[in-house]
Amino acid sequence: MSKRVVVVGGGFGGLLAARGLGGGHFDVTLVDRDNYFLFQPLAYQVATGALSSVEVAAPLRQVLRRHKQTHVVLGEVTGFDLASRKVVVEHLPNGEERRELEYDLLVAAGGSRYSYFGHDDWAHHAPELKSLDGALLIRDRILSAFEAAEVEPDPAKREAFLTFVVVGAGPTGVEMAGQIAELSREVLSNEYRTADTKTARVLLLEALPRVLTTYSTRLSASAERQLVSLGVTPRLSTPVVDIGDGFVEVEPQGRARERIATHTVVWAAGVQASPLAGLLAQQAGLEVDRAGRVEVEPDLTLPGHPEVFALGDMVTVRGQTLPGIAPVAMQQGRHVARSIRTGERTPFHYRNKGELATIGRRRAVGVVAGVPVTGFVAWLLWLGVHITYLVGFQNRVLVLTRWAFAYLLHGRGARVIRRR
Amino acid sequence: MSKRVVVVGGGFGGLLAARGLGGGHFDVTLVDRDNYFLFQPLAYQVATGALSSVEVAAPLRQVLRRHKQTHVVLGEVTGFDLASRKVVVEHLPNGEERRELEYDLLVAAGGSRYSYFGHDDWAHHAPELKSLDGALLIRDRILSAFEAAEVEPDPAKREAFLTFVVVGAGPTGVEMAGQIAELSREVLSNEYRTADTKTARVLLLEALPRVLTTYSTRLSASAERQLVSLGVTPRLSTPVVDIGDGFVEVEPQGRARERIATHTVVWAAGVQASPLAGLLAQQAGLEVDRAGRVEVEPDLTLPGHPEVFALGDMVTVRGQTLPGIAPVAMQQGRHVARSIRTGERTPFHYRNKGELATIGRRRAVGVVAGVPVTGFVAWLLWLGVHITYLVGFQNRVLVLTRWAFAYLLHGRGARVIRRR
Numbered sequence: 095m096s097k098r099v100v101v102v103g104g105g106f107g108g109l110l111a112a113r114g115l116g117g118g119h120f121d122v123t124l125v126d127r128d129n130y131f132l133f134q135p136l137a138y139q140v141a142t143g144a145l146s147s148v149e150v151a152a153p154l155r156q157v158l159r160r161h162k163q164t165h166v167v168l169g170e171v172t173g174f175d176l177a178s179r180k181v182v183v184e185h186l187p188n189g190e191e192r193r194e195l196e197y198d199l200l201v202a203a204g205g206s207r208y209s210y211f212g213h214d215d216w217a218h219h220a221p222e223l224k225s226l227d228g229a230l231l232i233r234d235r236i237l238s239a240f241e242a243a244e245v246e247p248d249p250a251k252r253e254a255f256l257t258f259v260v261v262g263a264g265p266t267g268v269e270m271a272g273q274i275a276e277l278s279r280e281v282l283s284n285e286y287r288t289a290d291t292k293t294a295r296v297l298l299l300e301a302l303p304r305v306l307t308t309y310s311t312r313l314s315a316s317a318e319r320q321l322v323s324l325g326v327t328p329r330l331s332t333p334v335v336d337i338g339d340g341f342v343e344v345e346p347q348g349r350a351r352e353r354i355a356t357h358t359v360v361w362a363a364g365v366q367a368s369p370l371a372g373l374l375a376q377q378a379g380l381e382v383d384r385a386g387r388v389e390v391e392p393d394l395t396l397p398g399h400p401e402v403f404a405l406g407d408m409v410t411v412r413g414q415t416l417p418g419i420a421p422v423a424m425q426q427g428r429h430v431a432r433s434i435r436t437g438e439r440t441p442f443h444y445r446n447k448g449e450l451a452t453i454g455r456r457r458a459v460g461v462v463a464g465v466p467v468t469g470f471v472a473w474l475l476w477l478g479v480h481i482t483y484l485v486g487f488q489n490r491v492l493v494l495t496r497w498a499f500a501y502l503l504h505g506r507g508a509r510v511i512r513r514r
Numbered sequence: 515m516s517k518r519v520v521v522v523g524g525g526f527g528g529l530l531a532a533r534g535l536g537g538g539h540f541d542v543t544l545v546d547r548d549n550y551f552l553f554q555p556l557a558y559q560v561a562t563g564a565l566s567s568v569e570v571a572a573p574l575r576q577v578l579r580r581h582k583q584t585h586v587v588l589g590e591v592t593g594f595d596l597a598s599r600k601v602v603v604e605h606l607p608n609g610e611e612r613r614e615l616e617y618d619l620l621v622a623a624g625g626s627r628y629s630y631f632g633h634d635d636w637a638h639h640a641p642e643l644k645s646l647d648g649a650l651l652i653r654d655r656i657l658s659a660f661e662a663a664e665v666e667p668d669p670a671k672r673e674a675f676l677t678f679v680v681v682g683a684g685p686t687g688v689e690m691a692g693q694i695a696e697l698s699r700e701v702l703s704n705e706y707r708t709a710d711t712k713t714a715r716v717l718l719l720e721a722l723p724r725v726l727t728t729y730s731t732r733l734s735a736s737a738e739r740q741l742v743s744l745g746v747t748p749r750l751s752t753p754v755v756d757i758g759d760g761f762v763e764v765e766p767q768g769r770a771r772e773r774i775a776t777h778t779v780v781w782a783a784g785v786q787a788s789p790l791a792g793l794l795a796q797q798a799g800l801e802v803d804r805a806g807r808v809e810v811e812p813d814l815t816l817p818g819h820p821e822v823f824a825l826g827d828m829v830t831v832r833g834q835t836l837p838g839i840a841p842v843a844m845q846q847g848r849h850v851a852r853s854i855r856t857g858e859r860t861p862f863h864y865r866n867k868g869e870l871a872t873i874g875r876r877r878a879v880g881v882v883a884g885v886p887v888t889g890f891v892a893w894l895l896w897l898g899v900h901i902t903y904l905v906g907f908q909n910r911v912l913v914l915t916r917w918a919f920a921y922l923l924h925g926r927g928a929r930v931i932r933r934r
Contacts, residue, residue, distance in 0.1 A: 129657060129931045146566040148928040155705035156925070165707050168661045168931075188662035188675065227933055241549060241588045242608035255608065285575035287585050488919045488927045492912055499908045507908045508568040509576070511549045511588075513647055 096121040096163065099434060100181050100197040102171045102370065104131050104154045107406035107423035107430075108203035109485075114431020116161030123165045123195060125183055128226075129153060131485055135420060136493075137223055138266055141232040141360070142273040143509035144500055149492050151226060152485040169193070171370060174200070176377040176399055199401050201430055204368030206385075206407035206418060208262075211364050216337040220359035223266055230512065232360055236274065237511045239358045240282060243289035254355035256294040259342050261334055262363025263300035264308070265451035268317060270360055271298040272454040275325040280504045296326045297354065299344060301333035301363075306451060306459065308417060313459045316468045320457040365418055371408040378402075383410060392441035394430055400439060403430045416444055420483070450476040455501060516541040516583065519854060520601050520617040522591045522790065524551050524574045527826035527843035527850075528623035529905075534851020536581030543585045543615060545603055548646075549573060551905055555840055556913075557643055558686055561652040561780070562693040563929035564920055569912050571646060572905040589613070591790060594620070596797040596819055619821050621850055624788030626805075626827035626838060628682075631784050636757040640779035643686055650932065652780055656694065657931045659778045660702060663709035674775035676714040679762050681754055682783025683720035684728070685871035688737060690780055691718040692874040695745040700924045716746045717774065719764060721753035721783075726871060726879065728837060733879045736888045740877040785838055791828040798822075803830060812861035814850055820859060823850045836864055840903070870896040875921060 096119050101112045104126035112124045130151035139145040158164045173182035180194045208222040221231040236258065243255035256278075260271040278294035285291075298305070298321065304314040305321065305328055318328055329344070335351065336343035342354045367386035375381060375388040378396050382388050388396070390409045396402040406423035416422045422444055429442045450460030450472060458472035467475060477497070484490050499505045516539050521532045524546035532544045550571040559565040578584045593602035600614045628642040641651040656678065663675035676698075680691040698714035705711075718725070718741065724734040725741065725748055738748055749764070755771065756763035762774045787806035795801060795808040798816050802808050808816070810829045816822040826843035836842045842864055849862045870880030870892060878892035887895060897917070904910050919925045 128933065129661065129929070146568040148566040148930050151930050153705075153927075153929040155702075156927075156929070159705045162707070165664075167665060168658075169665075186662075186665050187658050188666040188671070190665070193665075225933075226930065237549060238588075238607050242606075244585075245587060245589075245606050245610070245613075246608040251608070282575075285573075285579045287582070486927065488916070488923075488925060491915055491919075492927075495911055495915060496908070499911075503908075505576070505908060507573075507576075507906065507912075508566075509549070509573040510568050510571050510646065513548065513645075 097198040099199045100195050101201040103203035105205045106420045107427040110424050110427030111201045111430045116164050118435050125167045127170050137229040138270045140229040142277050143506040146508040147226050149489050174377050202404040203406045204370035204408045206365045206367050209364040209366035219337045220361040222361045234511050235358050244286050257356040258296045259356050259359045260298050261361050263298050263305035267362035271296050271326045272324050276454050279325050281506045298326050298328045299332050300330050303331045317459045320453045324454045367408040393439040394442050452476045517618040519619045520615050521621040523623035525625045526840045527847040530844050530847030531621045531850045534848050536584050538855050545587045547590050557649040558690045560649040562697050563926040566928040567646050569909050594797050622824040623826045624790035624828045626785045626787050629784040629786035639757045640781040642781045654931050655778050664706050677776040679717045679776050679779045681719050681781050683718050683725035687782035691716050691746045692744050696874050699745050701926045718746050718748045719752050720750050723751045737879045740873045744874045787828040813859040814862050872896045
């Protein structure tokens with residue numbers, strides 16, 4: 095009988111692990127809450143109407159359709175039983191409340207989410223950008239804010255509607271702020287009659303003293319200049335202390351608290367591992383770190399459990415410091431598939447091919463093969479990499495088409511506000 | 515001062531009226547609940563994952579961006595005051611509860627919706643296909659039913675999950691049933707491991723004795739044959755008498771009541787005019803017909819109110835019998851714009867260029883320039899017409915791309931199930 099492999103999570107890591115096992119002699123089951131793989135690095139483009147939601151989402155079954163030994167199960171993984179080798183799945187689509195899946199080998203790839211630093215009530219006012227739901231909610235809010243500004247007679251209130259706040263100046267926050275600025279200055283400026291969308295303020299709040307802190311100070315400075323040239327106001331060393339209905343409160347270093355009137359806050363800060371990391375750690379008698387991650391062996395197995403692999407944003411690898419980005423999860427997914435296929439446990443080594451963050455049309459920063467790049471060249475590289483790694487040929491064609499229109503005509507076609 | 519024209523409704527009729535007035539000396543305000551024009555004839559393709567929601571939705575502001583005298587206001591029209599020439603708008607995006615818009619000329623184009631024959635509780639079990647929200651809800655349900663069948667061990671329950679019911683065999687119902695059959699037989703058949711999607715039943719329920727009753731009996735018969743060849747089971751003379759959780763009850767003519775076990779019911783029957791028709795009628799001291807429509811003069815003005823035009827699915831035109839289809843509303847929209855521009859009131863004449871309904875790949879029926887067409891030729895004509903009338907060049911390119919993929923690779927890329 096073929097060995098049963100259960101893969102939990104259909105993100106970059108889980109999907110590549112499942113793909114890597116598909117041709118072999120394994121009975122693979124991939125479990126995910128969603129029926130699609132989300133190309134998360136482009137979720138922010140959905141939030142600004144540049145791409146449609148389905149263009150960054152590939153149905154998992156379609157991606158895995160040629161792997162006849164691979165099953166996809168829609169459901170939420172809520173527990174593990176490492177002793178009896180079972181995964182607990184809840185909320186199955188047929189109405190079943192709970193089912194246990196037995197495995198010989200387990201691959202846990204639950205990913206991460208944004209955390210609100212203990213202020214979960216902020217989530218309501220400041221949706222996050224890790225999920226498609228979050229991206230669509232942000233799109234609704236951004237577009238509705240412009241609509242509100244258009245019909246609002248009071249200038250102060252109109253200014254609040256035209257104030258957009260992005261919390262967190264990592265790659266996602268930087269890209270998001272740049273997109274909102276482009277939207278207000280270029281795309282929408284000839285579509286409104288009363289509101290002057292060019293006067294919109296886009297504030298990028300960051301608790302640390304620079305943007306893109308994982309990059310070099312030189313690249314951070316370049317990114318900051320490019321943001322400013324687009325119309326974004328980066329506010330550094332400016333932690334958020336409160337978010338409520340119609341406002342964000344900040345406490346800039348060495349200065350008094352300040353209240354910003356706004357109706358649109360995007361959250362892109364404080365990454366936290368999936369709760370699955372904690373569940374695994376508990377079962378294995380381990381601790382999680384402050385970000386909720388569990389530490390795995392260099393070969394990506396759970397300590398004491400050579401039959402359990404864990405990878406991606408929900409783990410740290412012993413002896414290595416890795417960034418929480420898609421290429422790491424992808425390489426880990428492939429590594430795990432290879433380990434399972436060959437039966438050998440070898441240490442994982444990350445090949446750092448580089449990292450890129452775009453800021454807007456013809457603007458980006460990054461490091462490719464160790465060389466820092468900025469501006470137009472970085473932007474072209476960013477384009478190429480994202481098109482290459484998008485899943486599905488159809489989505490590549492559609493996304494390229496949308497980007498061509500956006501580039502040539504300053505259009506953003508995917509601008510639907512869902513009904514309240 | 516320019517004359518103020520308020521256009522209520524941004525569908526085919528309202529949008530073409532607003533467009534036709536844009537270049538003139540009018541101060542035009544278009545009011546709609548949604549910020550987009552929905553290309554309703556293709557909404558069913560969103561419901562089956564063939565197209566993405568934004569590909570059939572064009573932002574109203576984008577369509578009207580060059581018309582500097584045209585304002586778009588997002589909000590719900592809830593009343594008219596014909597005596598003082600005001601339109602009442604509620605739920606504005608800035609939080610304003612109510613606002614009155616004054617007009618010199620009014621164009622009312624509220625369209626229609628499906629009615630549940632007085633059984634509004636059925637709506638919960640059988641979403642309709644007139645809105646984008648409805649289409650996305652149907653997509654969620656259809657795709658979830660296949661997911662449920664895949665994990666359901668009980669064969670009887672699995673059969674219920676693989677039973678799809680479409681109510682109403684007008685063009686939308688026929689197209690929808692054909693798409694579900696294609697989805698289950700061609701697109702999904704190699705993606706599921708446990709459920710055999712090819713065994714899915716697609717029932718098309720119709721109270722009348724034939725499909726597409728507005729077409730000739732010969733075309734109806736052709737459409738029925740094409741549906742059967744695709745795998746659809748048309749059940750004619752079979753009115754629905756009850757819909758509940760997990761079932762549809764029908765009472766076929768001359769036979770006993772029958773209960774069909776299903777979790778996916780699509781509603782495409784019983785068109786009812788927008789409530790705006792009733793509000794207008796009330797103000798003008800008129801009655802509405804059984805479908806809730808108000809009768810307008812041959813020049814499309816409201817009797818006794820030469821300053822009020824009404825058009826599209828919410829009206830009947832005195833002395834004319836017109837089908838409730840997009841070309842009628844479009845021609846009426848253009849006619850009204852011309853009447854307003856010239857100041858002349860001339861009777862509206864519908865130029866019937868034809869009508870087409872598609873059933874699936876290379877399958878369609880219709881009448882073009884008076885000539886009945888079926889099969890591949892009809893399908894090619896259908897394609898051409900729909901691409902031509904889609905709003906926005908970008909959407910045309912994207913839709914053509916999706917259709918090419920669907921045709922060549924049997925793919926349906928837009929298959930996201932939203933989170934419950």
